[in-house]
Amino acid sequence: MNTQDTCIEFKDVVAGYKDFMILNNLSFKAKRGTITLLLGPNGAGKSTVLKALFGLLKPRQGDILLDGVSVAGATQKQLLAQGIAFVPQGRNLFGQLSVFENLELGGITLGMKTTHERIPEVLEFFPRVKERMHSAASALSGGEQKQLEIGRALLLRPKVILIDEPSIGLSPMVVADVFKLLRRLADQGTTVLMVEQNVKSALKISDEAIALESGRLVLQKPASELLADPNIERLFLGGAHQSNAQASTV
Ligand SMILES: Nc1ncnc2c1ncn2[C@@H]1O[C@H](COP(=O)(O)OP(=O)(O)OP(=O)(O)O)[C@@H](O)[C@H]1O
Structure with a gap:
């Protein structure tokens, strides 16, 4: 990946709540103007990735870069000013x-x-x-x-939109509208990092998929490739995620 294209980078990030570490040496990159879908079982640390990028928890180790510049430990005001927007789970109005x-x-x-x-x-x-x-x-x-x-x-x-489970509580038609909008924003240059349980529909509009297991990266591949994988149901919808996902680790 050309570093000029990299918008978000997690470098060996260790982060968690009090003494309990959730992200364990997590490293990944997301390119500018793409949608990256975060997958993994409940409690894998997907929302924690978004929270760490939005300054809601500070990495204990490692670094988080935005356009090559460290934003680890920045305040939310600074992060907003740098173009990171967060749409959390649930209703926030x-x-x-x-x-x-x-x-x-x-x-x-x-x-x-x-x-x-x-x-x-x-x-x-x-x-x-x-x-x-x-x-x-x-x-x-x-x-x-x-x-x-x-x-x-x-x-x-924003340059970056972090969006956590946007489809919760929405009808399939509305979800399709929201996904279409995210795709349009990405095509216009916004980088989207999304957590979404509606795996198949989300993969269809995503560029890259990243799967976590206990706060570790177990898979990163193009969304289209994952979508075409006949094991997708078993990997991400049936709970047999770990052993199979590790077999196709990056
Ligand atoms: N504020 C908090 N204080 C303590 N522990 C937390 C806090 N928020 C989350 N956790 C714990 O961190 C772990 C990872 O949570 P996270 O929400 O990142 O997982 P997730 O992969 O997004 O899961 P889900 O798919 O269930 O939303 C879980 O074990 C959760 O209980």
Whole structure:
């Protein structure tokens, strides 16, 4: 991989909660303008990768690089300013505030003038949300709420979007819309790192797949290759992940 293309790099990262290490010497790279899908069983450390990149936990060892520059230990404010946006699992809106107010809050680090200039641009991606700009966020459907969360992240015009299980609670049609949008953003140069249990659909729009087992990398390969693997059901949907995944380790 040409280092110029590398956007995100984890180098032997050890990170965890209190004395319990979750990521164990994890190394991987993600190229600019691609979607990388993080796979692995429950508790493997997928969300922890996103949290470590977003500064929610600091690596004990190793380094995390963004465009070749270390961001390990940076504050969230610094990371936002460097173009990293995080869309966590579940619902993360201020339900009683309007769609517009939620977007305003998302742009708090930009200042009101810039935020107000960018809101219409972001809403162009989400016509249904745009129509309900003055409704309470809690009155939107689950899918519209997830779109609003993504829109709030897009206000920052991020270089990197970290997105954790965007399909939870959404209908297949809405999931397809969200995935299409992520693909479009990646094609425009945004680097996407995604955790998603909806493995087959997610692989279809991803470029690269990375599988973790106990916080270690056990597989990295092009998403299309994994999708074509007849063992995919067994590897990632049937729980027999470890032994088989290790057989095809990078
Ligand atoms: N705030 C926390 N404090 C202590 N332990 C945590 C915390 N958050 C997560 N963990 C533990 O870290 C481990 C990895 O969690 P993580 O959420 O990264 O896994 P995951 O691969 O995303 O799993 P899932 O698919 O179930 O979401 C789990 O054992 C979890 O219980």
